[in-house]
Amino acid sequence: MRELRFASLDEVVDRLNPSYPVFVVFPDVLEARAKAFLEGFPGTVLYAVKCNPDPHVLRALYRAGIRHFDTASLPEIAKLSELFPDIHCYFNHPVKSRGALESASDVYGIEHYVVDHINELDKLVEVVGTDITVEVRVTTPKNTSVYNLSSKFGAQPDAAVALLKEARARGCRTAIAFHVGSQCPDPSAYRASMTVANDVVRRAGVPIEYFDVGGGFPADYGDPIPPLDAYFEEIRAAKRDLAIEAPLFAEPGRALVADGCSVLAQVQLRKGDDLYINDGIYGTLSEIHLSDLRPPVRAIRRGKTRELAGALKPFRLFGPTCDSLDVFKVKFELPDDIAEGDWIEFARLGAYSIGMQSGFNGFFTDTIVQVSGASPISGF
Structure with missing residues (x-):
């Protein structure tokens, strides 16, 4: 397991440029x-x-x-x-x-x-x-x-x-x-x-x-x-x-x-209002599916742009496995200019997240980083 420390979550995106999900501890x-x-x-x-x-x-x-x-x-x-x-x-x-x-x-x-x-x-x-x-x-x-x-x-x-x-x-x-x-x-x-x-x-x-x-x-x-x-x-x-x-x-x-951790997932494909991301109901985001939780989310783009400019709209999110059940029942409001390669931070996911992931289909979150302060959308 890699142990990494960063000053902010944005720095995680800039320095790691991860194509894998990242579990963020505050x-x-x-x-x-x-x-x-x-x-x-x-x-x-x-x-x-x-x-x-x-x-x-x-x-x-x-x-x-x-x-x-x-x-x-x-x-x-x-x-x-x-x-x-x-x-x-x-x-x-x-x-x-x-x-x-x-x-x-x-x-x-x-x-x-x-x-x-x-x-x-x-x-x-x-x-x-x-x-x-x-x-x-x-x-x-x-x-x-x-x-x-x-x-x-x-x-x-x-x-x-x-x-x-x-x-x-x-x-x-x-x-x-x-x-x-x-x-x-x-x-x-x-x-x-x-x-x-x-x-x-x-x-x-x-x-x-x-x-x-x-x-x-x-x-x-x-x-x-x-x-x-x-x-x-x-x-x-x-x-x-x-x-x-x-x-x-x-x-x-x-x-x-709950307030002390976030999940950082990447958009790997967009089909209209459907986003395919690299974490899902078999991973660290499982409780969103099990209990219809709606944790705060924000979209992040690497580089100077950082914040996406599009108006918010509801998106359906699919997880990375080949199972058609790997889709969230709730939709999430995200900028309408979100695209492949952007990241989504799911905040307030310190509870029943990383401890419940299954590794199904070979997808598993094993990169855990520590970040100073709090998530900008945690409300803490």
């Missing part, structure tokens, strides 16, 4: 976002590594002070442990293989594990033992989040009560967790879920090491969302009103890193 933005969470959230901040596992991103968050990481697999635990020996990893995937559990415990000394079913608790205790913290994940009330994670994970309240009691009876330390769903536009969703989780704790009657409010903090993709402080204040007030004494944890991903 470390200054990532560090600022991390500090906003560390200073604003009323508890311990765990970065959700699945959101963007690139080492450039991880190092920026670490420099800002992030020392706790929400990991979902053994490879994530291994990467973080090798990069930063002094950090703390939490194995927060509710379903884990026996081999992964054995290595997580014996090799990396992981002490925190999430469960949402009695069979997973049985497996966990059998493989790892009881000198651990078992974090029971409870399902959350339905809300307006883009992704409803409770459709896959989370014990119903009665089952969560039983799991907490059983984990404690076996000698484990206990904690409670939930996740309101990714890209949650409503701060009150946290209060509603905290109310459910707090009732589970009360009914279980066991001591709680910490109260994990999960992730779901949104990024700005153009639709109105409340400021980050509104979420922190709602969580802080709910803790007070519900008389929650345990320390709070959170697992932000998207809101930490």
